[in-house]
Amino acid sequence: MEETRPVGVGPWPGGPEAWPDDPRYDPELLAHGDRRNVVDRYRYWTVEAIVADLDTRRHPLHVAIENFSHDMNIGSVVRTANAFAAQEVHIVGRRRWNRRGAMVTDRYVHLRHHDGIEDLLDWAGRRGLPVIGIDNVPGSAPLEGRALPREMVMVFGQESAGLSEAAREGCEQVLYISQYGSTRSINAGAAAAIAMHTWMVQHARPA
Known part of the structure; x- marks a missing residue:
């Protein structure tokens, strides 16, 4: 039986010490992974940050x-x-x-x-x-x-x-x-x- 690949990515590698210093990133997603259906450039971003970025190019x-x-x-x-x-x-x-x-x-x-x-x-x-x-x-x-x-x-x-x-x-x-x-x-x-x-x-x- 074919194994189903998980959607998205897991927790940010390296733990909190390695988290990016960028307000667009969501600490909860960094800690637990991002399984949302979003493109790779928006992985770990908050919803608000994604919307703000989309607003620049709608x-x-x-x-x-x-x-x-x-x-x-x-x-x-x-x-x-x-x-x-x-x-x-x-x-x-x-x-x-x-x-x-x-x-x-x-x-x-x-x-x-x-x-x-x-x-x-x-x-x-x-x-x-x-x-x-x-x-x-x-x-x-x-x-x-x-x-x-x-x-x-x-x-x-x-x-x-x-x-x-x-x-x-x-x-x-x-x-x-x-x-x-x-x-x-x-x-x-x-x-x-x-x-x-x-x-x-x-x-x-x-x-």
Whole structure:
């Protein structure tokens, strides 16, 4: 039977006498090891230090998702937004959402709540940010080959239901991801990952 490798790293070698003299490091993690799902450069860092470092290089992409029925995919969207260092994640609708799928990555992103889509549209309008929806609905255009604004809000709807009517009407444009199989739509979390990566290909430097 194949042995499972432990995630992360153990205690800092050499004991407390060898610990780095750097306020970014967490004494608890140095003493007991860091088993979190973080990249190697952040091993042993405090959450606050990681967030502060990410804040110096976040992308000007805002990601919004409607939350009217406790969609299980919201956590997945948050996790992907963290992976791509999105500026903020906007939860539209219910304040509470299922964080399980985020795999604790919600600690490293900036979350903003909006009571409704009108609130999000007003927030974006006051900052001059175009709002673009992702959904395969009549009148939408293909995402592939489309030039996306560098500074923008990308909004997603609920699983199966898609974007609400108010969201579709308020978006500057709605784009769809081309599909070639039999199913009507792909998972909302997967769609968000594809759309965010499309933005990264156009505007982000190599990691």
